[in-house]
Amino acid sequence: MNPSSFFLERFPVEARDFILSFLPEALRPWAAALISVVAILAAFGLFFAFLTLLERKSLAWVQNRPGPNRTGPWGLLQPFSDAIKMVTKEDIVPAAADKLLHYLAPVVLVAFSLLTFAVLPYGRHLVALDLDAGVLFFFAAGAGTELAIFMAGWSSRNKYALIAAMRALAQLISYELPLLLSFVPVILATGSLRPVAIVEAQGSWTWGVLPHWNVFTPWGAAGFLLFLVAALSESNRSPFDLPEAESELIAGHLTEYSGFKYALFFMAEYFGMTALAGLGVTLFLGGWQAPCEILQWVPSYAWFGMKLLSVIVLFMWVRGTTPRLRMDQLMRLAWKFLSPLALFNLGAAIVWLVTAQWQFPGALALRWVLASSIVVIPFLVIGRSLSRGLSTRTYGFAP
Amino acid sequence: MLGLGVIQGLMVTARNALGTLRGDPRRDVNIAYPEMRAPIPESFRNFPFLVTDGTGVHDGLRCVACTMCEQECPPQCITIVMERDEKGKPAKKPKVFNIDISVCMGCGICAEVCPFDSIKMDKVYEVATTERFGSLVLTREDLAKTNTYFHQISPAEAAEVDGRLAEQKRVAEEKAKAAAAKAAAAAAAKAAAGGAAIA
Numbered sequence: 001m002n003p004s005s006f007f008l009e010r011f012p013v014e015a016r017d018f019i020l021s022f023l024p025e026a027l028r029p030w031a032a033a034l035i036s037v038v039a040i041l042a043a044f045g046l047f048f049a050f051l052t053l054l055e056r057k058s059l060a061w062v063q064n065r066p067g068p069n070r071t072g073p074w075g076l077l078q079p080f081s082d083a084i085k086m087v088t089k090e091d092i093v094p095a096a097a098d099k100l101l102h103y104l105a106p107v108v109l110v111a112f113s114l115l116t117f118a119v120l121p122y123g124r125h126l127v128a129l130d131l132d133a134g135v136l137f138f139f140a141a142g143a144g145t146e147l148a149i150f151m152a153g154w155s156s157r158n159k160y161a162l163i164a165a166m167r168a169l170a171q172l173i174s175y176e177l178p179l180l181l182s183f184v185p186v187i188l189a190t191g192s193l194r195p196v197a198i199v200e201a202q203g204s205w206t207w208g209v210l211p212h213w214n215v216f217t218p219w220g221a222a223g224f225l226l227f228l229v230a231a232l233s234e235s236n237r238s239p240f241d242l243p244e245a246e247s248e249l250i251a252g253h254l255t256e257y258s259g260f261k262y263a264l265f266f267m268a269e270y271f272g273m274t275a276l277a278g279l280g281v282t283l284f285l286g287g288w289q290a291p292c293e294i295l296q297w298v299p300s301y302a303w304f305g306m307k308l309l310s311v312i313v314l315f316m317w318v319r320g321t322t323p324r325l326r327m328d329q330l331m332r333l334a335w336k337f338l339s340p341l342a343l344f345n346l347g348a349a350i351v352w353l354v355t356a357q358w359q360f361p362g363a364l365a366l367r368w369v370l371a372s373s374i375v376v377i378p379f380l381v382i383g384r385s386l387s388r389g390l391s392t393r394t395y396g397f398a399p
Numbered sequence: 400m401l402g403l404g405v406i407q408g409l410m411v412t413a414r415n416a417l418g419t420l421r422g423d424p425r426r427d428v429n430i431a432y433p434e435m436r437a438p439i440p441e442s443f444r445n446f447p448f449l450v451t452d453g454t455g456v457h458d459g460l461r462c463v464a465c466t467m468c469e470q471e472c473p474p475q476c477i478t479i480v481m482e483r484d485e486k487g488k489p490a491k492k493p494k495v496f497n498i499d500i501s502v503c504m505g506c507g508i509c510a511e512v513c514p515f516d517s518i519k520m521d522k523v524y525e526v527a528t529t530e531r532f533g534s535l536v537l538t539r540e541d542l543a544k545t546n547t548y549f550h551q552i553s554p555a556e557a558a559e560v561d562g563r564l565a566e567q568k569r570v571a572e573e574k575a576k577a578a579a580a581k582a583a584a585a586a587a588a589k590a591a592a593g594g595a596a597i598a
Contacts, residue, residue, distance in 0.1 A: 061416035064426050321412040322405065383401030 101155030168243030181342030185349030199287030
């Protein structure tokens with residue numbers, strides 16, 4: 001019984017091949033690429049629409065409110081009414097703005113965010129672009145979004161937008177380092193930059209129930225936590241949403257944007273978050289692999305979707321919980337805490353891989369202790385040294 | 400330990416979210432307004448209305464157009480014109496009774512000064528209109544509401560008012576009866592005196 005031959009598993013590929021069979025031979029590669037693009041756009045476009053609803057709903061629950069519930073059952077039509085509202089709004093371009101760049105910035109941002117979706121394996125047979133250096137491509141495309149943010153800030157000819165764009169760039173570049181470093185152990189362990197190979201390397205189980213996902217190793221667990229923090233910051237989400245900070249700063253680099261362009265920025269933000277969560281799922285949570293062997297009859301893309309959704313729900317949960325960091329706290333966290341820890345985590349991964357040959361009884365436990373102490377002890381030491389002199393704040397006026 | 404605070408915070412928000420989802424009354428404290436309404440307290444008031452003892456404007460309006468409320472109204476939002484018959488004799492009824500609720504401040508002084516318990520404070524709070532001027536001036540027809548309605552919105556005050564009015568009526572009737580008896584007695588005495596004089 002080979003799960004890769006199940007009907008539901010093969011259905012997307014079969015459907016594509018069925019459509020392709022009507023086309024002449026020469027057009028097929030182009031049409032196949034086009035179908036992949038359309039499928040990704042449609043699936044993640046809808047996913048984005050309902051993510052906005054889920055975000056508003058979950059934030060509302062955290063704040064003891066019902067959330068949007070007027071448009072359709074359970075507020076399910078809210079994304080579409082939002083879309084209509086956004087499209088019909090007036091699109092204002094400042095008179096002094098650089099018109100071309102101002103127009104291009106949201107487009108470039110969305111384009112670069114969408115590029116990152118190309119290399120993620122969504123299922124056993126579902127990967128749009130199976131690149132050998134897929135992880136590298138992902139970060140190269142992701143770095144393009146920083147250019148777009150600066151384009152937006154610069155072209156608005158508005159001092160607030162420009163300062164905010166600088167601030168956003170500083171944040172994004174700072175957190176790129178821990179984000180990349182948190183992924184390096186995975187690449188070290190797999191020996192490949194190819195997402196498909198990384199997922200396949202995680203596809204086995206101990207006794208059929210314990211999955212061999214990277215998150216279930218000392219370096220994987222630490223790396224996943226580092227990834228979560230850095231990904232929150234890379235996707236401009238609370239508690240690292242300083243670039244936009246809707247409740248205290250004016251809208252950051254979005255100050256001079258309105259109407260559909262503003263919606264495009266939001267779309268790109270959600271796309272970026274989804275793509276980063278998808279990469280985290282691919283590298284740490286076993287991608288499309290089932291959590292136990294007997295559950296393999298569930299189509300692999302469903303597993304990927306569920307894992308993706310749970311990571312995103314975690315992001316929303318964190319957004320509902322944490323207050324925003326100050327700029328200096330943000331920078332200190334990236335440079336003094338996350339980056340060194342990510343380097344230590346690399347050491348933990350090396351120890352784990354070097355000791356992989358140990359066969360004596362209790363070897364696994366010893367390896368766990370060795371590898372995790374390499375991360376946990378610096379975590380405690382750095383954490384304590386960074387919070388030295390700080391105590392619980394007492395407020396003079398409020399009880 | 401560093402990071403524990405975040406986990407504690409996540410637990411707090413999770414408890415709130417799950418409590419709201421489950422409909423726990425301590426978490427989900429919302430009243431979905433158009434479908435659900437918070438109970439209105441007995442002493443709630445906003446705009447005045449006129450009590451009628453009958454069913455409509457033309458029968459049983461308690462108001463006698465004494466203009467006491469018009470004079471007392473601090474923002475001057477009441478306009479009263481008394482009805483007169485052909486000879487110009489006042490009919491003890493308002494011909495025009497307008498309250499501009501865009502001006503009214505809901506102080507309730509009109510209801511306090513009214514000697515006939517005719518003007519009372521209403522509890523209708525959905526008074527939005529689609530037009531700014533005409534629709535916010537309530538006329539006699541808009542203001543007249545039955546005593547039954549008054550009993551519905553503020554039962555305690557309405558019962559007290561009814562009791563007081565009944566008492567006043569009883570006292571007035573007794574007085575009238577006494578006066579009539581006195582008049583009859585006087586007439587009888589006069590008749591007797593007249594008879595004596597004749598005799």
